[in-house]
Amino acid sequence: MSPAREDTAPSVLLAHHLKQLKLPTVLREYDKVARECAQSGLDHSRYLLRLVELELIDRERRLVERRIRAARFPAVKSLDTFDFAAIPSLNKMLVLELARCGYILGRENVIALGNSGTGKTHVALALGLAACQKGFSVAFTTAASLVNQLLEARDERRLLRLQRELAAVKLLIVDELGYVPLSSTGAELLFEVFSQRYERGSTVVTSNLPFEDWTSVLGSERLTGALLDRLTHHVSILSLNGDSYRLRASRSRRGRTDGGAEPNQAIAATYNPETGEIPPI
Known part of the structure; x- marks a missing residue:
């Protein structure tokens, strides 16, 4: 050789x-x-x-x-891009504590309530990102999308498999509950998902409606009461009330057109799979 x-x-x-x-x-x-x-x-x-x-x-x-x-986030956002000063009703210290993911270990829930455009989805995404970074499995969906998935799975006779998958994930994020009224069947299937996760896994829910108005979405006082009983038994409630980010962004764009200064806005941090860059918590 x-x-x-x-x-x-x-x-x-x-x-x-x-x-x-x-x-x-x-x-x-x-x-x-x-x-x-x-x-x-x-x-x-x-x-x-x-x-x-x-x-x-x-x-x-x-x-x-x-x-x-695997979480299928629509965008990846972190808490250091969230403008806490713009939403004084939000308990910043509680949000930062939740980002440490102790509530997931305790199988507790988080509910974010507030006006449209105040950053509820941003906070939910940031908590989801933190959970991914801490080693927990996460699934993100909107309430309307989740109900559609459940109805399709039922029609295709794979509902039990989907329910098992949803029950197994450590953190389920259900965004925008309240934007679209649900059919009675859809509301019952959604309730079943929350019921199966009760004290077995953590769920984050965002809604533009106060609890007393959830009946208008779920269509039944009995079902709403049973769902809230499970969701709020072990829960941290985040209040986000104030002007819409999108409304302020529109105003700021008009201001820049008139020669105004660039505002300090919350910017979405994007995960880049090519470089492997992940925004910090």
Whole structure:
């Protein structure tokens, strides 16, 4: 065997073995880290430690990315892009505490109530992102979409499977409850989802309606009472009342057209699957 082949054979075999072991970060970084450790005079155990740490960090990043994709967020937003000053009714300290995800461990719920456009969805998305980063499975949907999924699953005889999937997720986010009135069948199916998750998993619900008006959406005082009984047994309630973000944004655009200054607005932080960048909590 020629010297050239003797030199290349170990590298080829190492690359093959690392791929088989599913250690892509070690494969990508081992040569560079070896040179760095040699220059720093670090021994082989510290070299191996550094490689393993890089692999673990990268693996956790990929897991978070997968949880974010599985959640099907319409956008990825974090709390540091939320303008708390614009919504003085919102308990900032409570929201920050919820972002630590203790309520998920306790299988408790969160309900965000407030006018349209005040940031309820932003807060729900931020809590969902925090849960993904903490290692919890998350599913995001609107109330209307969820009901449509349940009705379709019932018609296609896969309702039990969908219900099991919804019951298994650690955090279910149901956005915009109250924007669309539900049929009696749809309301009953939605109630069943909440009932199956009662004290088994956490649910975040956002609504533009106060509790006393939920009957107009669910169509039954009895069903509304039973649903609220389950949702509010272990719950943190967030109040978001104030001017709509979209209304203020429209005003600010008009102001800029007139030569006004750029306002300090909450900006959506977007997850980039190409770079793996994830907005901070």
